[in-house]
Amino acid sequence: MTSLTFDNQVAIVTGAGGGLGRCHAIELARRGARVVVNDLGSAVDGSGASTSAAQAVVDEITAAGGTAIANGDSVATEAGGAAIVAAAKDAFGRVDILVNNAGILRDAAFKNMTADQVDAVIAVHLAGAFNVTRAVWPVMREQNYGRIIQTTSGTGLFGNFGQANYGAAKMGLVGMMHVLAIEGARNGITINAIAPIARTRMTEDIMGEAGKAMDPELVTPVVVYLAHRDCDRTAHIYSVGAGKVSRVFIGVTKGVENTQLTAESVAAAIDEIDDPATFTIRGGPTAG
Structure with missing residues (x-):
């Protein structure tokens, strides 16, 4: 099979300073894409900010011969979403791929969950994807091409104790995907979702021994395929982890x-x- 490459294409990967996002950004760049590595540089719960994580990934990409820029804007605001897309346009002139990957955790049993915990998680996962996608949408419509990948979760699809806020946000991404798949079809824009199972900074404390087999690198191939021009799927959800890929519908x-x-x-x-x-x-x- 012909190698899937991304020469002359531009990708934005949010939350790409570590974990899954880092793997996605590095692999897309290795295959020829110019990449905007977005990361606020916050802690797992969303507190704090630093551009060092995003820049470290950019340094990895450039050391390997790729092209990338770092961006530290927050997906959680409309202005931040617009700034991320503007950075891509200013640096590379277009945007072909958007991977909505940024996320935080504020876990608590529902009886103990506060409004602040709900608002913060929805602001990053759901509103964050909305903010960046809304900013990139006119770009993709004008060029009659685009590939968008949402990062949903088994928690949203099937449930998990202590994550009502996270599950609600993640399932919201699926609803958003279904609508945008319909609206984007006439302009060559596809949008799909992955539900990853991987060992990352967000999950390592809850995975335990099982996490040893869940390398984030084993999720990225599905993202790369969904981001490619030859992928004709849209509104599909794929569960991905430890080398297994399944469709959820x-x-x-x-x-x-x-x-x-x-x-x-x-x-x-x-x-x-x-x-x-x-x-x-x-x-x-x-x-x-």
């Missing part, structure tokens, strides 16, 4: 039809309504 069961529906008839038919044996896949203009 939203399905609708055959269900029942009853124009005289009552609560009692629902109760009587609930097993048939729930039966997943026959289903239709939903999501996006070409999904399924």
